[in-house]
Amino acid sequence: MEIFVLRLSHRLPRDERISTHVCLVARAFGANSVVYSGQHDSGLEESVKKICASWGGQVEGSAMPFDISYEKNALKFMRECKASGYSIIHLTMYGLPLPEKLNEIKNSKKLLIVVGSEQVPGEVYELADFNISVTNQPHSEVAALAITLDRIVNGRELTKEHSWSFGSRIKIEPCAKGKKFRKS
Amino acid sequence: MEIFVLRLSHRLPRDERISTHVCLVARAFGANSVVYSGQHDSGLEESVKKICASWGGQVEGSAMPFDISYEKNALKFMRECKASGYSIIHLTMYGLPLPEKLNEIKNSKKLLIVVGSEQVPGEVYELADFNISVTNQPHSEVAALAITLDRIVNGRELTKEHSWSFGSRIKIEPCAKGKKFRKS
Numbered sequence: 001m002e003i004f005v006l007r008l009s010h011r012l013p014r015d016e017r018i019s020t021h022v023c024l025v026a027r028a029f030g031a032n033s034v035v036y037s038g039q040h041d042s043g044l045e046e047s048v049k050k051i052c053a054s055w056g057g058q059v060e061g062s063a064m065p066f067d068i069s070y071e072k073n074a075l076k077f078m079r080e081c082k083a084s085g086y087s088i089i090h091l092t093m094y095g096l097p098l099p100e101k102l103n104e105i106k107n108s109k110k111l112l113i114v115v116g117s118e119q120v121p122g123e124v125y126e127l128a129d130f131n132i133s134v135t136n137q138p139h140s141e142v143a144a145l146a147i148t149l150d151r152i153v154n155g156r157e158l159t160k161e162h163s164w165s166f167g168s169r170i171k172i173e174p175c176a177k178g179k180k181f182r183k184s
Numbered sequence: 185m186e187i188f189v190l191r192l193s194h195r196l197p198r199d200e201r202i203s204t205h206v207c208l209v210a211r212a213f214g215a216n217s218v219v220y221s222g223q224h225d226s227g228l229e230e231s232v233k234k235i236c237a238s239w240g241g242q243v244e245g246s247a248m249p250f251d252i253s254y255e256k257n258a259l260k261f262m263r264e265c266k267a268s269g270y271s272i273i274h275l276t277m278y279g280l281p282l283p284e285k286l287n288e289i290k291n292s293k294k295l296l297i298v299v300g301s302e303q304v305p306g307e308v309y310e311l312a313d314f315n316i317s318v319t320n321q322p323h324s325e326v327a328a329l330a331i332t333l334d335r336i337v338n339g340r341e342l343t344k345e346h347s348w349s350f351g352s353r354i355k356i357e358p359c360a361k362g363k364k365f366r367k368s
Binding site for chain 1 (some may be wrong): 198205208209211212230232239273278280282283316318323329330331334342344360362
């Protein structure tokens with residue numbers, strides 16, 4: 001399955017760290033790529049590229065390494081994705097509970113998962129094939145994305161094997177106390 | 185089960201939003217209370233209290249509403265928790281994979297889940313009963329906390345019933361498009 005994440009309306013400096021966390025969760029939890037709209041931010045792009053350089057950018061089952069790109073017009077991008085066969089999942093506290101729609105979502109071959117910032121335009125709700133809630137409480141787009149990806153990949157991201165598949169020379173050897181590495 | 189979350193070394197202004205997301209995830213995913221160390225931040229405390237005022241602060245099975253408090257000395261606080269019977273879980277990308285220790289963790293009656301900022305002192309690893317990884321990749325303490333709580337409460341946080349249990353007058357009625365509320 002191919003999974004893109006779209007981070008809507010990135011604002012500087014307000015969203016610097018939250019958007020970085022969104023991107024790193026996308027990568028660590030098995031998405032293929034992240035796209036963001038709002039303000040262009042070369043610092044955000046650098047942060048993601050730096051993590052890929054240190055920790056690997058390879059994505060299981062994908063020909064392309066994990067990457068980040070900017071789209072000025074998020075709605076146009078969503079419409080184009082839809083036209084080319086992506087199912088669009090919009091994460092919102094107002095949507096249907098994730099477990100209710102998970103099987104349908106997992107049947108899709110290509111997914112675009114959209115996470116918003118504070119004001120999401122009504123058209124996003126309309127364009128989405130699934131408006132999905134990860135709890136009906138206010139919390140965090142970082143957490144909502146993590147839980148959604150975790151359910152889609154069946155918890156595979158939690159295994160050492162998944163973490164070791166990113167093609168980095170440095171691999172963490174999980175341990176009960178302290179920090180252990182392996183270099184290849 | 186009683187669950188406390190400890191957010192280590194809050195820094196201003198850098199961690200303002202990440203720490204807020206940590207607190208909101210703690211609340212939405214079923215923790216009883218959040219404690220933070222580092223710089224005192226009345227803005228962070230206000231944000232959490234405001235969410236509780238609007239969306240409810242009641243925690244299922246708990247006599248006390250969800251709350252936030254400050255601890256100057258995090259290590260002392262951890263030692264006190266340990267002495268009074270809490271199992272301490274420290275979330276770190278170097279720890280053992282969550283699924284390996286989940287059953288042991290769920291057998292505890294009282295949990296303190298510790299999430300760090302960039303440099304976590306070695307003593308935290310020593311004091312922890314469980315050093316646990318949510319992936320062995322760098323991503324986000326917000327996501328790590330969400331996945332850990334999700335597994336501990338068996339996904340209960342994703343149900344409408346859980347979201348409706350916070351005692352707020354406004355309840356979200358999950359829907360396929362748009363936003364629906366119910367007022368009681």
